Amino acid sequence: MTRLRGPHSLRTRLFLGIAATLAVSTVVMLAVGAILTRQSLDRDARKALDRQVDLIVAQHEANPLPRGETTLGRFLATEQERLAILTPTQAELLLPDQGAEKLRSNGRADGTVDVHGEPFIYAARLGSGDAIVLLRSARNQSADWNPFLVGLAIAAAIGAVLAAIVAFLLARAVAQPVTRVAEASRSLAEGESPEPLPVEGSTELRQLSTAFNELSEELHRAQDAERAFLLTVSHELKTPLTAIRGHAEALADSVVSPERAGEVIEREAQRLERLIKDLLDLARLRRRSFDVTLRATDLGEVAHEALARHMPQAQDYGVNLVLNADGPAGAIADGGRALQALSNLVENAIRCSSEGGTVAIVATPGRLAVVDDGPGIEPEDLDRAFERFYLWERYGVARPVGSGLGLAIVAELATAMRGRVTVTSTPGHGSVFALEFEPAPVPDHTAYARLTQR
Structure with a gap:
């Protein structure tokens, strides 16, 4: 059996969806981590520069360093840093406007400045009438940042690999049971008998x-x-x-x-x-194509119609067919379908009764019963009396039973009308088959005529 592994399979879509989600999350975390790390490094570099310049100012106040003989001040340089000893006016010219304003008002300033097109971070202090400005190349700061960036990239790559593995495992865990069901369904549709599926997972x-x-x-x-x-x-x-x-x-x-x-x-x-x-x-019943219209119905009229319908048959068999319907017998049912079910019961009773026997149709509120004095049914057969062909197989040789389907149809009709059919019997003394419905007031007598003329 062919398994779907193409781009439209559930496993592939789940894998791509989970992998894409994890990949986007990884990229976002990498970007946010890079920004936060860069900001943290910049803050630490400025703090370090502030501490250095504070130390230099303290040393300068204790042992002043000369500005030099030129009017430009004195500049000292190392491989990474520049130290300038200037007048406050010279410092203001070197620093950006915002830094110069902070230096004048607070006596200290820090930030970034471009010197001859090269970016520097700086820290400036006023002390002993001089301005001490310490600068550090921003390019060297970027070099300090590169190892962190490489580390983040390696972590992101490892995370992407782990994300792909997790996505694959999750996609397989979700898709595998669904695939099993699909394959078993296809096998079932082809007439095979698949093994029961394992019940596992979510x-x-x-x-x-x-x-x-x-x-x-x-x-x-x-x-x-x-x-x-x-x-x-x-x-x-x-x-x-x-x-x-x-x-x-x-x-x-x-x-x-x-x-x-x-x-x-x-x-x-x-x-x-x-x-x-x-x-x-x-x-028709199995296709649910029978029209069953439930309404208040007089079961007494249904019984009268059944009596008139089966009287000739009873006379042919030499059976006395009688009716017991003394008063109103209302119920919620379909008059035509109730007559059909009752007719099956009456026909069976007449056929199974001996010559000279009696079959009685009894109508009471919510109940239609057919009572006969025939040979009856054994107690062990009562629970299966409405199964197709069961009574035919049990009694077909000894009794003139019908097709074997009549009682099954009666049970289906009773269920369709939200009722039920019951049977009680004493072997050798007859049986009582009853249709039971929800009782209801007796309707107008003209209503049943309309039902039976469909």
Whole structure:
């Protein structure tokens, strides 16, 4: 699998961003450090010059040095410094205006001055009627500054290298978990099964790895469920098709009578039709394309409609279908979808009841129940009664059950209407399937008519 290492990769961008930030910080620190160091050196040089001139003035007062025979004063020089013994007037001419003013008013001055185009720092004092001026070449001061500048440059270079290393490590630490998630996601999209990602790093990166692991696990569960569902559906579709084909061949070979073959083909075709209808309904639910409009609904009217719809079927099976809805039965539900769910329950109850049995539809506030006196369901099967094909696999041979999807659709519809479906059963004495909704006042009777005519 190709890993991204180009200029647009997260690691590269993080590295460049962190490195640039650290580099800018290093340059700023170097510049500020250079300025502060230069200022500190200048201050120290002036203080040293002040101390020197103070010593010279004290020595001059104790043992005056002659100014010389010329009117220009006396000048003494070393390799780095110049000492001038002048009259105050001569000193004022040598010093800049600001320095001359300080010398007149305070008897001392310091600063910088250009002598014949060469820069000097100076310190001047008045003593014993003379002006003592000590000068030091600013160029020599710059030479003193150079070692500090070199040291700062070396420190900046070392800092830049360390900054690059830190930037690389930080970029890798942040990008590596993200890269792992990206590669695992690509592997998952290609149909492979990547190993769970290690949950490590910062809180956000740990959450990212955890979310991916949960997504991968949920996807695998969904894929397994889908494969099992398709296998089961394929089997259920194959059963009626095999029966239809077998009886068609038997009819062609005159092995069975046309009446018998037609009866079996019609029955299996009806089962196939029910199965396809249930599959389509379930697919719509999974796509959330069902329109579910929750409003105050009279469950009594829903029960009356279900009774009228299934009375012919009950008569064909020899089952007594009765209604128990004595008073108002309001609930927050979708009338049309509640009728669809109730119809599935009634159809299952009629089909499973024996001839002469009774199926009762009971409507009370917030609840629709279907009570039958059929063979019932074993206690260990109640928790899985609404799973697809579960009851079909358990009782399909012994009982005339439906497609195996009806109860799953009922559960989906109940959930979509913010309700639930329950079942209680006693083996050999029947079952009670109930749809439970939020109770509500009974609406105007004309409202339900509009719901069922969509």
